[in-house]
Amino acid sequence: MATKVFEKATLRLTLDEGINEGGAVVFSTKSFTHVRENATSEQLYQFAAAFSSLSAHPLVDVQIVPQYAVQPV
Numbered sequence: 001m002a003t004k005v006f007e008k009a010t011l012r013l014t015l016d017e018g019i020n021e022g023g024a025v026v027f028s029t030k031s032f033t034h035v036r037e038n039a040t041s042e043q044l045y046q047f048a049a050a051f052s053s054l055s056a057h058p059l060v061d062v063q064i065v066p067q068y069a070v071q072p073v
Contacts, residue, residue, distance in 0.1 A: 004068040009035040013048050014061035027060065035064065 010033050017026040052059035
């Protein structure tokens with residue numbers, strides 16, 4: 001038998017940087033580590049919106065990437 005244990009999470013924001021010379025859309029990603037396991041979706045989105053308001057580029061996507069360890073019981 002095994003169990004999964006939360007280790008850490010990363011908040012990843014994707015910003016639209018515009019269009020390059022070749023006509024392709026360019027995105028940039030900003031990552032923030034040490035996200036608490038109990039952070040709510042609303043709190044994470046409020047942070048993402050506040051951060052993107054400081055940028056000249058619009059926010060396209062917000063993702064939370066959790067990482068778990070699998071340990072024997």
